[in-house]
Amino acid sequence: MVDARNAPVRQMDITRPAAARIYDAFLGGGHNFGVERDFVERVERVLPGIGASYRENRAFLRRAVEFLLASGVRQFLDLGSGIPTIGHLHEVARRRTRDFRVLYVDNEPLTVAHSRPLLADEPRAEILLADCRDPESVLRSPEARRMLDLREPVGVLMTSVLHFVPDADDPAGLVEAYRDAVVPGSHLVVSHVTGTSEPEAVQVLADCYAQTSDPLHPRETSWIDKLFGDFEVLPPGTTHLADWRPDPEHPVGAAGRYRVLHGGVARKST
Template sequence: MADTRIPPVREMDIARPCAARIYDAFLGGSHNFGCERTFMEALERELPDIGESYRENRAFVRRTVEYLLARGIRQFVDLGSGIPTIGHVHEVARRRTRDFRVLYVDNEPLTVAHSKPLLAGESRAEIIRADCRAPQAILGSPEAAELLDLDEPVALLMTAVLHFVPDSDDPVALVEAYRDELVPGSHLVISHLTGSHDPDEMRILSGRYAETTDPLHPREVEWIEKQFGDFEVLPPGATYLSDWRPEPGQTAAKRRYRLLYGGVARKP
């Protein structure tokens, strides 16, 4: 596989809020600055309960990882991983098995710097600083070679990251390139922001993120469904995240916004 172009290395910018630390702030983490907390408060004034969308995404990650572990998947590549605290992939996996490996990938320099000490004692998880738009650099990295066996099935997580890739960078071709690289039995997990259900709320969210280092590119649910290609989308299919195998007591009706859509699919 050849990357048509390797995106430029992202520089550190702590003057503006960034997606990783905004997410961390909403999850109740401590790896964020004043500008992210100010952003969070301003957003909550416009969209009360928007925090549940962030927590909903993280809960979806946890449920999908548990589901994939139950299906025998032991290797995970997490693109746009953010800061791996508050119930992230290796923590979920560790509760179930000692036989797992996680390659985290993020392009935000401070996110990677904050993640390294968090993973220091964890021989089964590693983070690399790379741009998800460079599949060859990621899957061909020395870290991937050391940690993973790419001849065996992996789960590729693209949760809350594709909506940071603009159309000009051809996210459709990007996901296809990743799908092509995976061996049969591998799984693809996608969650993605959409304004299909709540267009006004999505407009407000996108307007706010335009002031950050990570502008949003929300897409219609039909577009998101197509990214699974010819993979078999597993029950219950692509859905709003709160409808994806909800836990008892977690009903969609309780959700104020439906802004995140996704699912899990298997390569035949």
């Protein structure tokens, strides 16, 4: 299978759970299959309460996008978007303004196929079938030209995607390419699975994901922090996601038992 630019894309495989639909199932969405629901049950059995971490990630995304909107950012590049439902970026943005644009990018064909009809009535958001490991083809795509003006600040989101990129594909190098492509005033939002505070739980999680289409590559928090490069990491710094500007008006539900997600928001100042 090839994408719009004739580049190979990941094969569709509905026999194994996929990260996008696992996440959707954990969030209580309707865009998942039996293999993902069985996977969720299995993971909940070995790591009871782990679902709160998925909700924490989505709540972090919402707070980060609200923060970016309040800082004047109006265009967003969401790499590894998954299925844009249950409080995803464009839903957050349109509660605040009519003036925004979102380019979602995902490399899983069925995720993109499920997403297109969900975005059919939203001219300010599109989804591109592409691999975030290829910044050139993402940034030069007709979709990116349509949705993003790279002369203006962009909010670049890489939430819960880089832990699916193996070391051999140089995840730090690809984040650098996106950092270099955007102008001052742009922001980078990252969340990533880490085993720094709970190595055993994260090893169990990685063992579960080894059976899926998206094996997991947890990393130390010190490695994740370096992804921001020379961008200015904004207060409160990089943290466990639940501690990043918590919003008492929108509690995530039961507090996460596992501290397995680390991230933050940074701004390009020069």
